[in-house]
Every structure is written in structure tokens, then in C-alpha cells.
Amino acid sequence: MAVTLPRGAVAYEASGPAASGSRAWRRFALNPAAIVGSLILLVVVGAALAAPWVAPHDPAKQSLLRRFTPPMWQTGGNAAYPLGTDQVGRDVLSRIVHGARISLLVGVSAVIVSLIVGVTAGLVSGFVGGTVDTVIGTIVDVWLSFPQLLLALAFVAALGPSLVTIIVVLGLTGWERYARVVRAEVMALREKEFVDAARAIGVGRTRIIVRHVLPNTVSSIVVMSTLQVAQAILAEAALSFLGVGSGNAYPTWGQMISLGRDFVTVAWWLATLPGFAILLTVLAINLVGDRLRDALDPRAT
Amino acid sequence: MSAFLIRRLLRFVVVCFGVSLVTFSILHASGDPIALIMPEAPEADRVQLRVALGLSDPLPTQFVRFVTNAARGNFGNSFFHREPAFRLVVERMPTTLGLTCLAVALAIAVALPVGIYSAVRRNTVSDHAATAVVFLGQSMPVFWIGIMLMLLFAVQWRLLPVSGWATWSSMVLPAVTLGAFTTPLFMRIIRSSMLEVINLDYVRTARAKGVSEWLVICRHALRNAALPIVTVIGLQFGLLLSGAVLTETVFAVPGVGRLIVGAIRQLDFPIVQAGVFLFAIIIVSVNFLVDVLYVYLNPTIRLR
Numbered sequence: 025m026a027v028t029l030p031r032g033a034v035a036y037e038a039s040g041p042a043a044s045g046s047r048a049w050r051r052f053a054l055n056p057a058a059i060v061g062s063l064i065l066l067v068v069v070g071a072a073l074a075a076p077w078v079a080p081h082d083p084a085k086q087s088l089l090r091r092f093t094p095p096m097w098q099t100g101g102n103a104a105y106p107l108g109t110d111q112v113g114r115d116v117l118s119r120i121v122h123g124a125r126i127s128l129l130v131g132v133s134a135v136i137v138s139l140i141v142g143v144t145a146g147l148v149s150g151f152v153g154g155t156v157d158t159v160i161g162t163i164v165d166v167w168l169s170f171p172q173l174l175l176a177l178a179f180v181a182a183l184g185p186s187l188v189t190i191i192v193v194l195g196l197t198g199w200e201r202y203a204r205v206v207r208a209e210v211m212a213l214r215e216k217e218f219v220d221a222a223r224a225i226g227v228g229r230t231r232i233i234v235r236h237v238l239p240n241t242v243s244s245i246v247v248m249s250t251l252q253v254a255q256a257i258l259a260e261a262a263l264s265f266l267g268v269g270s271g272n273a274y275p276t277w278g279q280m281i282s283l284g285r286d287f288v289t290v291a292w293w294l295a296t297l298p299g300f301a302i303l304l305t306v307l308a309i310n311l312v313g314d315r316l317r318d319a320l321d322p323r324a325t
Numbered sequence: 326m327s328a329f330l331i332r333r334l335l336r337f338v339v340v341c342f343g344v345s346l347v348t349f350s351i352l353h354a355s356g357d358p359i360a361l362i363m364p365e366a367p368e369a370d371r372v373q374l375r376v377a378l379g380l381s382d383p384l385p386t387q388f389v390r391f392v393t394n395a396a397r398g399n400f401g402n403s404f405f406h407r408e409p410a411f412r413l414v415v416e417r418m419p420t421t422l423g424l425t426c427l428a429v430a431l432a433i434a435v436a437l438p439v440g441i442y443s444a445v446r447r448n449t450v451s452d453h454a455a456t457a458v459v460f461l462g463q464s465m466p467v468f469w470i471g472i473m474l475m476l477l478f479a480v481q482w483r484l485l486p487v488s489g490w491a492t493w494s495s496m497v498l499p500a501v502t503l504g505a506f507t508t509p510l511f512m513r514i515i516r517s518s519m520l521e522v523i524n525l526d527y528v529r530t531a532r533a534k535g536v537s538e539w540l541v542i543c544r545h546a547l548r549n550a551a552l553p554i555v556t557v558i559g560l561q562f563g564l565l566l567s568g569a570v571l572t573e574t575v576f577a578v579p580g581v582g583r584l585i586v587g588a589i590r591q592l593d594f595p596i597v598q599a600g601v602f603l604f605a606i607i608i609v610s611v612n613f614l615v616d617v618l619y620v621y622l623n624p625t626i627r628l629r
Contacts (some may be wrong), residue, residue, distance in 0.1 A: 093563050165336070166343030169605045169612070173567035174585060175347070177562075178597050182354040182361070254464070262464050262571055278466070285472050287577065288487075289480050296476065299469035306463035315461075315495045 052319035059153050061311030062243075069303050079118035080104070083275050085300035087113035092291050108293045110283065116293065119275040120301050122312025126276045127305065130191055131257040135249050137195025140257075141204025143245065147233055149203060164200045172197040173262055180268045198252055205248060242294045243320040250313030253304045261302050276301050329620060337613045342392075342606040351390045352594045353384070362592050364402065396480065400599035410595035414581055414603055420490060421454070421580035424499055425569050429558075431504030432511045440515030442524060445542060455512065462509030467568045471502040471575035499576045506568045514557045518550040525549075552623060558614030563608045595597040 055290050071078055071180040071259050090113040106114040162274045176193045183189045213219060214237070264278030278300040284295025330406050351595050355361045357372050359380060366374075375381045378401070379390065394400065400410045443455040475498060479487040490497040522528060531545045565568070570582030577583065590598035 033475045040507055048373065162336075162339055162343060165340050166347060167608045168338055168563065169344050170347065170601065171563045171570065171604050171608070173559070173570060174582075174601050174604065177589050178351045178601055179354055181597075182351055182358070182594075184355070184361075258466055262468065263568075265466070265468050265484065265571070267590060268572060281466070281472065288472060288476055292476055292480070295469070299466065299473070303461075303465050307460060310460055310464055321386040 033323075043089050048284075048319040052315050055318075057311045058315035058319075061308040061315070064304055064308035065312060068124055068301075068308065069128065071121045072128045073285075075122045075125055079115075079121040080106075081115035081118040082120040083114060083118040085114060089113065092287075094291070095293050103261055107297050108291070110145065110294055111287055113289070116246060116280075116297055119280060120277070120298055123275045123280060123298065124305070126187075127257050127302070130187070130194065130260040131253045133191040134194035134256040134260070135252045137192055138198035138252060139202055139245070139249060141196065142199035143206050143238075143241075145199065146206025147210055147238065150207040151214065151229070151237065160203065164203055167197075167200050173259065174260065177266060177268055180263060185268050189309050190260060190263060194256050194263075197259070198256060201248060201252065202245065204278040205242050205244055209244060213240055213324045221259065231319060233241075236277050244324055245311060247317040247320055250309060250316055254309040254313065255308070257302065257306055328592060330352050330617065333613065335550075337609065340609050341606065344602065344609060345392050345395055348387070348598050348602045348605065350390050351598055358592075358594060362594075364498050384581070389612075391611070395602060400602070401595040403596050404593045405591055406589075406593075406596075410599040410622070411603075412521075413584060413596060414599045415476040415580045417579060417584050418603070420505055420578060421566075421569055421573065421582060424490075424496075424578060424580060425565055426573065427496065427500035427611070428503035428507050428569075428572075433498060435504070436508050436511035436515055436528035439510045441519055441542060441547065443512075443517035444516045446518065454598055455516070458514050459509040462505065463513075465506075466571075467502065468575050469508040470505050474502055474505075474577070490576075490578045490580070495576075499572050503565075503572045507565060510559065510561060510564070515554055518553045519546060521553075522549045524547050545585050545589075556615055556619055559611055562607060562611045563604075566604055566608070 051161045087109070088111040090102075090105070090109050091111060093105050093113075094101050095108040095116075096103050101108065105117070106117050108119065109115055110119070145160050145163075151155045159195050176197050178190050183193070210233075219232060219236055222236050227235075260276070261278035261281070264276040265282045266280065267279075280298040281295045283297070284291070284293075337338075337480075339499060352358050359375050362373070363371065379387060382390075398411045398415075401408045402408060428490055438543050440456055443452040445451050471555075475487055478485045478498060484494070488500070523542075528541060528545050531541045536545070542551045555591040566582075569580065572578065572588060573582040574586055581604070585597055585600040587602070
């Protein structure tokens with residue numbers, strides 16, 4: 025008996041989320057907001073992946089003859105440049121399509137960094153407790169005492185702007201949410217019978233965390249990560265708007281808006297259109313994330 | 326109560342210490358800040374500057390000096406303005422706090438009635454419309470909202486100035502921008518706090534007694550929802566200041582945010598450190614006050 029019990033316990037826990045998985049999936053897939061969000065997201069991801077083939081022009085190619093061409097539906101517009109051109113004659117549509125790459129790359133990578141740091145901190149904090157918990161809690165408090173944007177800006181500038189720096193810095197500004205949520209979940213799970221059962225039969229601490237506690241935090245981590253990607257995309261846009269983005273090697277949406285601001289009186293489309301790209305992408309992710317939360321985690325509001 | 330206060334105060338001090346450590350490390354994150362500031366200078370000049378700025382001392386010595394100086398409001402002279410960095414920051418603080426207060430006032434004026442209404446009329450068309458606005462608002466970059474407002478009201482219709490902060494009319498667009506960034510956040514918080522209390526027994530009792538719906542909402546529900554609303558809004562103060570930084574940059578408002586952004590571009594570390602430190606201390610203090618206020622106003626905790 026003593027040998028079959030842990031197996032049974034693990035199987036039970038593993039089958040829990042899977043059994044409710046199809047119900048959750050149906051709840052998600054039948055929701056109009058989730059469908060719209062997923063479709064927009066599909067288009068954005070597709071555009072990002074296929075940017076060199078989808079974009080009508082080279083995003084860096086300048087043409088002084090074609091400066092400030094308005095979008096095609098305005099007088100003076102040119103169907104070859106559907107969304108117009110910027111102050112040095114680069115195609116706005118191509119730049120927006122290529123910009124999707126940076127936004128998504130930074131958004132997703134930064135969240136992965138946050139996830140690794142935050143989940144580890146939360147697990148340790150919740151499971152070990154005591155002094156370790158207090159120390160991690162204090163670090164979170166200190167971290168939350170800064171306007172995150174300024175802190176990220178300062179560190180990116182000091183470390184030298186590059187794609188990797190931005191990903192790491194943005195990742196480190198978002199980790200504390202994971203730490204807080206995972207800690208709370210672990211605290212609650214720690215008292216559950218199946219953890220006691222595992223401990224009673226001599227399962228080690230690390231193994232309990234990895235095999236028994238972590239799988240039960242997955243749904244809230246998934247939901248949070250989706251919403252965090254949206255936040256990271258907004259944060260990256262803000263950083264490149266303020267001029268400490270990944271440099272001028274790639275077009276980014278924030279940087280396009282920043283340049284567009286300087287020409288706001290002569291070319292309205294330069295600042296407006298990349299903003300719509302951000303709005304649509306972030307909105308789509310928020311819609312998907314919100315529906316995921318409703319589908320996976322009915323307890324949360 | 327006093328035990329709680331002491332514990333809170335202790336935490337306040339510890340967090341302030343942590344804040345100084347992080348602010349201190351901004352300068353040292355690159356390893357050698359002097360190489361960053363003057364990449365082409367000969368080594369002799371660098372050594373001279375390093376000694377002059379005290380950067381050749383061991384890090385713990387530098388940190389102790391940083392903390393003692395910071396406590397006196399001394400962050401050194403700005404590399405570019407050649408004036409005390411702290412004074413430059415403090416001079417601009419009223420502008421930034423003014424902008425933030427205006428935006429918060431606007432946001433509360435809009436979010437309070439709408440948030441309450443959508444909680445009371447939960448799942449109606451107006452509630453869904455309000456939720457849609459929240460979603461849209463939270464998906465827009467604040468700096469883009471600012472530029473769009475500028476495009477319409479300053480460029481297209483020429484109703485308001487494009488930038489600045491000198492006249493009342495120039496304050497409208499920045500305040501509305503930051504307000505538009507803040508409103509969805511407040512609306513969500515107010516709606517969910519109201520939803521938590523609106524179906525509780527005492528609210529139902531008040532209704533059953535025949536108290537008018539309006540009084541039930543204002544006197545009974547809102548009073549109890551107010552505390553969590555204030556707490557959560559207090560916790561979002563950092564986000565508000567980040568929004569203020571972006572808004573100031575869009576409209577060229579001469580506030581702390583714009584000063585720091587400029588300083589970051591020029592690697593003017595004293596200003597960056599002074600600004601980030603002061604912002605953080607303000608946030609820590611606001612959170613501390615909100616915490617104490619929460620306990621003071623909440624009898625279930627106070628009397629324990």
C-alpha cells in the first residue's frame with residue numbers, strides 16, 4: 025500500500041487539470057471576445073514571423089523623393105505605399121510589420137525572464153517561509169517603490185541599450201507579480217492533504233515543490249503571463265519612445281511614434297498608425313488573457 | 326496598534342535602505358561609469374575624474390557616503406547643468422505633482438460615478454460598455470493618447486497649445502492625457518470593490534428597511550468600499566508617476582520626469598539618481614501613509 029499511495033496521489037493530481045481542461049477550452053473557444061482576440065493575435069504573429077515576405081518594401085530603404093507620402097486613401101497617396109511614408113521616405117506599413125517582430129520578441133522574452141525569476145522566488149518564499157520569505161518580501165517591497173519605467177530606463181542607459189539588456193531589464197521589472205501570486209498559491213497548497221501525504225511517505229522538499237505544488241500553479245501562471253506580455257509590449261514601446269530602445273537597427277513601434285511626434289503638424293499618420301498597431305496587439309492579448317482567466321480560474325475576478 | 330506602527334515604521338526604514346542601494350547601483354551597473362560618460366578621454370583624465378568623484382574608493386565606502394549624502398539631499402552636481410542635482414529635481418517637483426494631482430482629480434471625477442454605476446447595473450449594456458472602455462484604455466500607450474489628443478485639439482482644431490505648462494490652457498492636454506491613462510485603472514478598482522460589498526447582508530438589510538437606493542449605495546456600500554479603493558489607488562502611485570514621465574515628455578512639460586529622461590540620455594547620473602531616489606521615497610511614504618490610514622480607519626483591525 026505504501027508504494028501505491030504516492031502514485032495514486034500523483035495520478036489524481038495530474039488528472040485534475042486535464043479533466044477540466046476540455047471544459048475550460050470550450051468555455052474559452054466559444055467566447056466572441058476570445059475569438060476576436062485570437063484572430064488579431066494570429067495576424068500579428070503571422071506578420072511578425074513572415075515580415076520579410078509580407079512587407080511590401082525594405083523597411084530601411086529611404087527615398088527622399090517620396091518623403092511624407094500620405095496614406096493611399098488621402099489625396100496624394102500612392103497605392104504602392106498603403107500607409108504612407110515617413111520623413112525620409114521609408115514605407116510605414118513595412119516598418120509597422122517589421123516592428124511587430126521586436127514588440128513580440130521583447131514582450132515574450134521579457135515575460136520568460138520574469139517567469140523564471142518570479143516563480144522561483146515565489147516557490148521558495150512560500151515553501152521555505154521564515155527569514156527567506158521576509159527577505160524576498162522586502163526585495164519585492166523595494167522593487168515596487170520605484171516607478172518601474174524610470175528604473176528600467178536608468179538601467180538600460182547605464183548598461184548600454186541593446187535588445188538583450190531591454191529584455192533582461194523589462195523581465196526584472198515584472199517578476200514580483202509572479203513571486204506574489206505563486207507565493208500565495210504555495211502557502212495555500214502547502215496545507216493541502218496531498219502535500220502532507222507526499223511528505224508523510226518521505227518525498228523530498230524539492231520533489232514536492234516540482235511534482236506536486238508547481239503543477240497546481242500552472243493555470244494562474246499561464247493567465248498572468250498572457251497579461252504580462254501585454255504589459256511588456258507597452259513597456260518596450262515606452263522605452264523606445266523615450267529613446268533608449270534597441271538602437272536604430274530595427275524599426276520599433278515606440279520609436280516610430282516618437283519620430284512621428286516631431287512631425288505631428290505635417291504628417292498625422294506617422295505617430296497615429298504605429299499606435300494602432302500597439303493598441304490592436306495589446307488589446308488582443310488582453311482579451312485572450314482575460315478570457316483565459318475566466319475559463320481556467322473561475323475563482324479569480 | 327503601536328506594535329503595528331512600530332513594525333510598519335521598521336519596514337519603512339528597511340525599504341528606504343533598499344531604495345538607496347538600488348539607486349546607488351544605477352551608477353555602478355555599467356562597471357565603469359567614467360568610461361561610459363567620456364569614452365574617448367585619455368586614461369589620465371579618467372583617473373583624475375574618478376578620484377575627483379570619489380569613484381576610486383571601495384564600493385562599501387562609496388555606498389556609505391552615498392547614503393549619508395542622500396539623507397542630506399546631496400547627490401552631487403549635475404554633470405551638465407553644474408548645479409546641485411537635488412535642487413534641480415526639487416525645483417521641478419511641484420509641476421510633476423501638480424500634473425499628477427490634476428490627473429487623479431479628473432480620473433476620480435469620471436471613474437467614481439461610472440465605476441459605481443457599472444457595479445450597480447452589473448451585466449447590463451452600460452456595464453459592458455464601461456468594461457470595453459476599460460479594456461481599450463488599458464491597451465493604449467499613454468504617450469500615444471497624448472499625441473492623438475494633441476493632433477486633434479492642438480493641430481487640427483487649434484483649441485489648445487501643443488506643449489508647455491505656463492498657462493492654464495497648456496495644462497489641459499497633459500492633465501487629460503494622464504487622466505485618460507488613470508481612469509480605466511480606477512474604474513476597474515472601484516467597480517470590483519463595489520461589487521464585493523454590494524451583495525453583503527448589511528446592504529440587503531438597508532434595502533429591506535426601505536432606505537432609498539441612492540442612499541444605500543452612497544452611505545452603506547460606498548463607505549465600506551472606499552477603504553480598499555484608497556489602498557489600491559495608493560499602491561498604483563508608481564504607475565501614475567511612470568505615466569507622468571511619459572506625459573511630460575510628449576507635451577514638453579518642465580517637470581521631474583522630463584528632466585530625468587533628458588539626464589538619462591546625457592548619462593547625467595547625479596540627476597538620474599536624485600530623481601529616481603526622490604520618486605521612490607515619495608512612493609514609499611505614500612504606501613506607508615495608506616497602510617497606517619487603512620488600519621486607523623478600519624475598526625476591525627484597530628481594535629484587535
